[in-house]
Amino acid sequence: MQSEVKLLLLKLVRYNGNLSPLIKLGYEYSQIIHFINLLIKDNLLLKTGNKIIVTGLGISEIEILNKKLERTESAIWIEPDIGSKVSQIDVNDVFLPDQDELSF
């Protein structure tokens, strides 16, 4: 599992977010449940009854990954929306957005 995905998943669980950012990144739910199980196995997440919580170890892992991936300011607790990030274009390039791809 990539560090970015691990950090995003830990934060999603910690701040009670839904899983759509991971879907947007192109993962299938069958892969996400596999990631969740890996994090449970590594004691970063814990299943108690119907709830899934981030363990103390998980919180330290978030801190470690925040530093490693240089997440500062708001990015400490909100993950950048990597799925929506586009590559930078040259200053003279003309940008015509595809009408079908607009999400707003």
Added chain:
Amino acid sequence: MSISVENLTALEELFVKKEWEILRDESLFSSTFNRFCSRMDLYNSTEQQLMIELGYNFLDLGINDFQPYFIEAIKKIDDINSYTSIIVAPLKKPSLRITKSSDSIWYHIKNYSDFSYETFGSKLYFTSDWDIISKGIDRPKVILILIDDFIGTGETVNDTLAELYEMNFLHNTHKIRVLTFLAQEEGVAAIEKNYGSIVIYGLGLKKGLSDNYTGDILSEKIKMMQEMEGKLKVDSEFSFGYGKSESLVALSKRATNNTFPIFWLEKGKKKLAPFKR
């Protein structure tokens, strides 16, 4: 909508309990788990939980699961040992030219010669030719077993028998039984009203909502299901399953049309349902 971590793990628990495989890297289209999630995505959290809850009563049988049901069902015929011949035919109107699931089940059972001989010796005679059947059944100590996989409303059995009697392939004096693996109890009652106790089934099924909940909880869940169907624009003919059967059944990954349509009705490429039709 989207799926929370809690609902996703609750769905995984369902799959583990039902022994439905979750393959990590399978594509959306071929993975039942991902298809289930795709449908859950349309609904809010409580609605998603209702889908999971109903999932626990869902039966998804493959063709190889039918064999024990067949033996169980056939043993339920009290006087089965008193017959010298047991004719087994698919339950289908003779006028129908297309292949039905009853043909497929019949053919499969027919080729399991191992277990048929073990239990019934050479008494079993498989044929789908009505000229042969109608001659054979006129002899004494012969019983005809019409075989199918599932009884929903009982309409198919009633219509088929009506045609068989009308076309003189069957007479009132003939000993017949309808054998099916799974049957909605309501459908069995509808057949027995016309033909008496002729249905033998492996497993009787209750209605998914009406027979499992009562009072306020039932009304609440019915309302929720109506809203969930509304989001899919379900045709009134199939609302709560054909004939309002409220079934929770798939045979070889294909849901019966008696099953709640939220489990099989697909609208557009991206809105996949857990089971196909």
